[in-house]
Amino acid sequence: MNILKGNAIVGQSGGPTAAINATLSGVIRGVLRNSDVIGTVYGAYNGIEGMLKGTYCDLSRMCATEEKLKLLEKTPAAALGSCRKKLPKLDGSDPNADKIYEQLISFFRSLDIRYFFYIGGNDSMDTVAKLSAYTKAHDYEMRIMGVPKTIDNDVMGTDHTPGFGSAAKYIATSMEEIIRDCAVYTTKAVTIIEIMGRDAGWLTASAALTRVKGAEPDLIYLPERDFDMETFFSDVRAALERHPNVVVAVSEGIHFADGRYVGESAQSGVTDVFGHKYLSGTGKALEIAVKGEIGCKVRSVELNILQRCASHIASLTDINESVMVGSAAVDAAAQGVTGRMMTILRREGDVYASYACHEDIDKIANKVKTVPDAFINAAGNGITDECVNYLLPLIQGESYPEYSDGLPDHISLK
Amino acid sequence: MNILKGNAIVGQSGGPTAAINATLSGVIRGVLRNSDVIGTVYGAYNGIEGMLKGTYCDLSRMCATEEKLKLLEKTPAAALGSCRKKLPKLDGSDPNADKIYEQLISFFRSLDIRYFFYIGGNDSMDTVAKLSAYTKAHDYEMRIMGVPKTIDNDVMGTDHTPGFGSAAKYIATSMEEIIRDCAVYTTKAVTIIEIMGRDAGWLTASAALTRVKGAEPDLIYLPERDFDMETFFSDVRAALERHPNVVVAVSEGIHFADGRYVGESAQSGVTDVFGHKYLSGTGKALEIAVKGEIGCKVRSVELNILQRCASHIASLTDINESVMVGSAAVDAAAQGVTGRMMTILRREGDVYASYACHEDIDKIANKVKTVPDAFINAAGNGITDECVNYLLPLIQGESYPEYSDGLPDHISLK
Numbered sequence: 001m002n003i004l005k006g007n008a009i010v011g012q013s014g015g016p017t018a019a020i021n022a023t024l025s026g027v028i029r030g031v032l033r034n035s036d037v038i039g040t041v042y043g044a045y046n047g048i049e050g051m052l053k054g055t056y057c058d059l060s061r062m063c064a065t066e067e068k069l070k071l072l073e074k075t076p077a078a079a080l081g082s083c084r085k086k087l088p089k090l091d092g093s094d095p096n097a098d099k100i101y102e103q104l105i106s107f108f109r110s111l112d113i114r115y116f117f118y119i120g121g122n123d124s125m126d127t128v129a130k131l132s133a134y135t136k137a138h139d140y141e142m143r144i145m146g147v148p149k150t151i152d153n154d155v156m157g158t159d160h161t162p163g164f165g166s167a168a169k170y171i172a173t174s175m176e177e178i179i180r181d182c183a184v185y186t187t188k189a190v191t192i193i194e195i196m197g198r199d200a201g202w203l204t205a206s207a208a209l210t211r212v213k214g215a216e217p218d219l220i221y222l223p224e225r226d227f228d229m230e231t232f233f234s235d236v237r238a239a240l241e242r243h244p245n246v247v248v249a250v251s252e253g254i255h256f257a258d259g260r261y262v263g264e265s266a267q268s269g270v271t272d273v274f275g276h277k278y279l280s281g282t283g284k285a286l287e288i289a290v291k292g293e294i295g296c297k298v299r300s301v302e303l304n305i306l307q308r309c310a311s312h313i314a315s316l317t318d319i320n321e322s323v324m325v326g327s328a329a330v331d332a333a334a335q336g337v338t339g340r341m342m343t344i345l346r347r348e349g350d351v352y353a354s355y356a357c358h359e360d361i362d363k364i365a366n367k368v369k370t371v372p373d374a375f376i377n378a379a380g381n382g383i384t385d386e387c388v389n390y391l392l393p394l395i396q397g398e399s400y401p402e403y404s405d406g407l408p409d410h411i412s413l414k
Numbered sequence: 415m416n417i418l419k420g421n422a423i424v425g426q427s428g429g430p431t432a433a434i435n436a437t438l439s440g441v442i443r444g445v446l447r448n449s450d451v452i453g454t455v456y457g458a459y460n461g462i463e464g465m466l467k468g469t470y471c472d473l474s475r476m477c478a479t480e481e482k483l484k485l486l487e488k489t490p491a492a493a494l495g496s497c498r499k500k501l502p503k504l505d506g507s508d509p510n511a512d513k514i515y516e517q518l519i520s521f522f523r524s525l526d527i528r529y530f531f532y533i534g535g536n537d538s539m540d541t542v543a544k545l546s547a548y549t550k551a552h553d554y555e556m557r558i559m560g561v562p563k564t565i566d567n568d569v570m571g572t573d574h575t576p577g578f579g580s581a582a583k584y585i586a587t588s589m590e591e592i593i594r595d596c597a598v599y600t601t602k603a604v605t606i607i608e609i610m611g612r613d614a615g616w617l618t619a620s621a622a623l624t625r626v627k628g629a630e631p632d633l634i635y636l637p638e639r640d641f642d643m644e645t646f647f648s649d650v651r652a653a654l655e656r657h658p659n660v661v662v663a664v665s666e667g668i669h670f671a672d673g674r675y676v677g678e679s680a681q682s683g684v685t686d687v688f689g690h691k692y693l694s695g696t697g698k699a700l701e702i703a704v705k706g707e708i709g710c711k712v713r714s715v716e717l718n719i720l721q722r723c724a725s726h727i728a729s730l731t732d733i734n735e736s737v738m739v740g741s742a743a744v745d746a747a748a749q750g751v752t753g754r755m756m757t758i759l760r761r762e763g764d765v766y767a768s769y770a771c772h773e774d775i776d777k778i779a780n781k782v783k784t785v786p787d788a789f790i791n792a793a794g795n796g797i798t799d800e801c802v803n804y805l806l807p808l809i810q811g812e813s814y815p816e817y818s819d820g821l822p823d824h825i826s827l828k
Contacts (some may be wrong), residue, residue, distance in 0.1 A: 016595045077589050082598040108654055173726050176821055177490050181430045181723040184496040186460055191719075212819040212828075304606075305713045309595040312587050313726055315820070395820035398456060405626040406583060406729070406809035407590055412628075 002336050004141060006114025007040045009056065011047040012149075013120030013127065014084065015057060016077035017266055018161030018170075018311040019322040020149045021411075023119045024079060025072045026326020027048055027147070031115075033327070034334040035175055038115055043197050043413060047083040047120070048127055052100070053106050057413055068411065073319055074401040075410040076311035084123070087130045090137075101134045115333050119152035119326070125365040132339035132361070135386050136248035143333035146341040148328055151308045154200035156367045157342035157359035160378030163308075168206035170310040171195060171303060172395060175207045175249070178301065179215045182245040189297040190236060190246045190290050196307055197251040199223055200370045203307065206391050207249035208383035218246045220323065223253040224371050225380035232286070233293050235381050237328030240296065252282045262286065312408050316397025321354055328356035352393035416750050418555060421454045423470065425461040426533035426563075427541065428490035428498065432584075432725040433579030433736040434563045434823075437533045438493060439486045440740020441561070442477050445529075447741070448748040452529055457827060461497040461534070462541055465521050466514070471827055482825065484662025487733055488815040489824040490725035498537070499648045501544045504551075515548045528749050529557050533740070535564035539755055539779040546753035546775070557747035560755040560775060561740055565722045567616035571773035572757035576739055578720075579732030579808035582620035584724040585609060585717060586809060589621045589663070592715065593629045598658040603711040604650060604660045604704050608697030610721055612667040613637055614784045617721065620805050621663035622797035632660045633737065637667040638785050639794035641676055646700070647707050649795050654710065666696045676700065726822050730811025735768055742770030768805035 010027045012020055024043070043059045044050035057080075063069055072079060087101070090093035107113075118128050128146035135142045148155045151167035175193065182191050195204040201222025210216045218239040221227055239246040255261045263282030283300030290298045321344055329342045340358040347353040358370040375387035401408035424441045426434055445455040457473040458464035462743070471494075477483055486493060501515070502508035522530075532542050542560035549556045562569045565581035566596045589607065596605050609618040617635025624630045632653040635641055652658040668674045677696030697714030735758055743756045754772040761767040789801035815822035 012598075016598050049521075050602070064467045075594070077594040077597045081600070083600070172722055172821055174724070176824070177723040177725060178719060180489070180491040180824060181719050184426075184430050184460075185494070186463070186497070210821065213821055213824070299719075301718045301720070302716065303720075305592060305595050306588055306715070306717075306720070309591040310588070311591060340604060392820065397820070398814075398817060400812075400814070403812060404808065406811070407586055407624065407627050409501075410590070410627070 003037060004114050004143060005037050006112050008038050008115035008117065009042045009044055009046040009051065009108070009111070009113045010059070010117040010119065011050065012078035012080045012082050013047040013118060013124040014082060014150065015121065016082065016309050017079070017149050017151050018076045018166040018309060018314045019120055019163040020071040020077070021075045021079045022319045022322035023147050023149055023162050023326035025069045026323040027064070027117050027330055028059050028326035029323065030067060030330025031060070035332055038330070042111060042113065043080045046081040047118070048085050048087065049083040050081070051104055052183050054107060054279060062413060071409060071411040073323060074311055074314070074399060074408070076309040079411060079413045083183065086123070087127050090133055092132060104131070105135065105138065105140050108140065114141065115330070117145050117147060117329055119147045119149050119219055121148065121152070122135045122155055122366065122368070125361050128339070128341065129361040129365055138272060143336070143338040145329040145333050145338065145358070147329045148341060149322070151203060152197060152200055153202035154368045154370065156363045156369045157341065159346040160344060160353065162318065162322035162344070164202065165315035165321070166311070167203055167307050168209065168391060169315040169318070169395035170307050170313050171203055171206050172209035173313055174303065175217065176213055176215070179210065179217070179247055182247055184285040186241055186244055187297060188244045190240070190248065190294070192248045192250060192283045192286050192290070192298070192300040193217070194250055194252055194302040196303065197223060198253040199368045201251045202371060204249050204251040205371055205375065205383050205387055208388055209391055209395060211388055212392065217249040219248045219381045220383055221250045221254050221381060222371055222376060223251045223255060224376060226257040228257070229289060236290060236294060237318050248286070250282055250286065254282060312401060314399040315395045316399040317394055319399040325356045332358055416683070417451060418528050418557060419451050420526050421456065422452050422521070422531065423456045423458055423525070423527045424473070424531040424533065425458040425464065426492035426494045426496050427461040427532060427538040428496060428564065428804070429535065430496065430723050431563050431565050432490045432580035432723060432728045433577040433732050434491070434533055434731045435489045435493045436487040436736035437561050437563055437576050439477070439483045440475050440737035441744055442483060443737065444744025445474070448580065448744055451748050452609055452744070456525060456527065457494045460495040461532070462499050462501065463497040464495070464587050465518055468521060485823060485825040487737060488725055488728070488813060488822070490723040493825060493827045499558070501541050505545060512788055518545070519549065519552065519554050522554065528555065529744070531559050531561060531743055533561045533564065533598050536569055536780065536782070539775050542753070542755065543775040543779055550641055557752040559743040559747050559752065561743050561774070562755060563736070564616045565617060566611055567776040567782070568614035568782045569778060570783045571755065573760040573768065574758060574760070574808055576732065576736035578616065579729035579735070580725070581617055581689055581721050582623065582805060583729040583732070583809035584721050584727050585617055586623035587727055588717065589631065590624045590629070593624065593631070593661055593692035600658055601711060602654055602658045604654070604662065605711070606662045606664060606697045606700050606714040607631070608664055608666055608714060608716040610717065611637060611665040614783045616785055617663045618663050618665040619785055619789065619797050619801055622802055623805055623809060625802055626806065631663040633662045633795045634791060634797055635662070635664045635668050635795060636785055637665045637669060638790060640671040642671070643703060650704060650708060662700070664696055664700065668696060668764035691746070700736060724820055726815060728813040729809045730813040733813040737802070739770045746764050746772055769822035
């Protein structure tokens with residue numbers, strides 16, 4: 001084994017989740033248990049931006065106690081701040097590329113950083129891949145690991161992503177409460193719940209988890225199936241025949257067969273730096289459509305950013321696995337692994353168990369893992385038991401924060 | 415003391431809350447401890463509608479154990495179902511009035527019901543007042559008590575309403591998480607949170623409770639103050655000067671000086687049976703306005719029905735008081751009190767303590783308790799410490815549900 005001694009830096013990137021700080025805690029724990037090779041772990045503020053600006057903190061000092069680490073694990077959203085910055089391409093197309101990479105390497109040298117951990121979504125793995133290629137080509141020896149986080153669960157090569165289980169637990173719990181709320185009146189009404197998920201319907205599918213409690217949304221539509229408005233109207237009419245309080249769960253990214261998003265009428269036209277269209281109003285568009293076509297009482301509820309930051313109802317399984325995968329990233333790097341993304345794999349057998357592994361970035365970056373056919377019913381308006389069985393272990397257990405003054409305690413790393 | 419022996423009926427009315435079933439449990443507990451005068455407690459499905467249709471259940475049998483009562487206390491939304499039905503006026507203007515009231519009395523006679531408990535909001539007290547007047551005028555001896563519930567906290571004569579504390583705790587907890595979520599990026603952005611409250615800003619004010627954790631919304635607008643769009647723009651600009659991630663909390667019912675609702679552009683025009691305008695889109699209207707005027711990134715989040723049914727994060731203080739006031743209603747009725755609404759009063763002193771009392775319905779029905787001047791800052795865009803001090807005791811403690819299969823356990827009374 002090639003021993004590499006030095007310090008570590010960790011950054012967070014992409015959208016917030018309830019578990020991204022649990023992974024950060026895992027990285028800190030991992031450094032502690034690999035103290036024979038890794039000295040200090042620094043935290044870069046706002047991901048790669050902080051490494052370019054030289055804004056960072058000493059996590060070895062700030063999170064030195066078990067109490068602080070636990071507090072970090074129960075704090076939502078990136079405690080170090082996040083960014084959506086992309087590193088320049090290495091194909092010579094960007095004249096500033098070398099300058100930016102050299103600036104990073106100079107920063108690493110100044111702190112003797114030889115270990116780089118980046119906690120982020122699909123887009124963040126692009127940063128890991130580019131930095132790996134550059135440091136290798138320019139003889140700066142560094143071990144670079146990506147640790148996935150996304151509530152969307154749309155990352156290839158991993159059974160599921162850290163952060164997904166907590167969002168799924170929030171969605172299913174809220175759905176259970178919403179179904180209760182909707183059931184109190186006897187007049188016909190349709191309630192449409194819009195759930196995050198541009199390209200993959202994992203979060204929306206988790207609305208069906210309430211099945212294990214004997215009630216579930218009447219209809220569920222994912223972006224994996226083309227959406228047809230007439231079929232939708234007839235699905236809703238049939239549901240209203242069965243009972244007066246119809247609940248529908250839809251992904252924000254559902255689209256017609258021609259590719260137009262259902263929410264496009266309410267769309268802002270803005271795209272983010274990765275070229276994703278910025279959507280809003282899928283639920284609202286369907287609310288207006290049902291009101292016009294069927295005429296009953298209709299409302300839409302957008303779970304919005306609540307579903308990604310609700311650490312007060314985080315999944316203990318998710319939080320524990322997020323810590324595990326962060327620590328395992330450090331173990332792997334200390335043992336010589338580099339340029340790879342951490343994964344969580346599910347053991348065979350009837351009882352759920354998971355373990356951390358790692359995978360080639362190339363097999364993962366810029367790809368989307370969608371909900372498989374076997375998880376969606378034939379009519380394309382519901383979820384199979386196979387899907388529920390896949391999802392259910394991921395929401396087990398409650399990771400409650402400590403409360404003071406009636407509100408959750410969170411850590412500050414600023 | 416005039417002893418009246420007989421059975422009891424309890425109904426639930428108006429919008430759901432996380433605590434309305436805790437009050438129901440309190441009524442059942444109250445009947446149990448007054449078993450010398452009250453026999454069975456029946457539950458009417460869908461409030462007064464169930465009494466007219468004869469659809470009811472035997473709560474003495476269905477909720478006979480402590481385990482069932484606890485489960486009921488942690489179940490959101492009206493477990494018996496709700497209604498928005500108004501009883502006809504007694505001034506002779508409704509030719510069907512006598513028929514409807516006689517139908518009710520015939521139902522009460524058939525089950526020997528001499529105690530009537532109605533758990534509901536402002537509008538439900540109207541039902542209590544009318545039924546009291548009718549039974550008195552027609553010599554059907556009956557003790558009739560209203561028990562308030564509303565997340566809106568807008569009921570006169572009571573320090574606060576059962577159900578408010580849990581909604582306030584959900585809002586403040588979510589606000590704490592949202593402020594975290596918004597803080598992760600360095601680009602200028604405005605996030606507008608729309609909170610329930612048509613005429614009173616209590617729920618929106620509770621967004622400021624995060625002050626005790628060192629962070630709070632930059633701006634808070636309540637319906638108690640006229641809203642001015644130019645002042646709002648200048649408030650937002652000033653906030654963006656201070657830091658990049660501006661969070662604004664607004665009541666759904668904020669309106670301009672001429673009375674027009676801010677959300678009116680997105681209003682459906684529908685009114686409910688009590689003549690209230692059905693609003694939607696206050697946050698969305700402001701989002702569009704800020705985007706047009708200031709041009710930075712803007713989003714709006716509507717807490718929607720989640721804030722009234724989130725029993726997974728209910729306030730233990732609220733749940734305990736809701737049980738207390740339900741039980742106390744039965745005690746009062748057993749002792750001869752009738753035609754009154756239960757209240758929760760706050761004891762004098764530095765340490766928070768509350769007790770149940772009751773008040774004339776006439777002093778309460780069809781009135782709205784708004785947020786007093788001393789609770790709103792001079793600029794009309796924030797909340798005073800006096801308000802935070804009033805609110806803080808109401809969100810103390812966590813009433814966690816039991817979980818199985820990763821999701822909360824709820825009771826079914828159907």
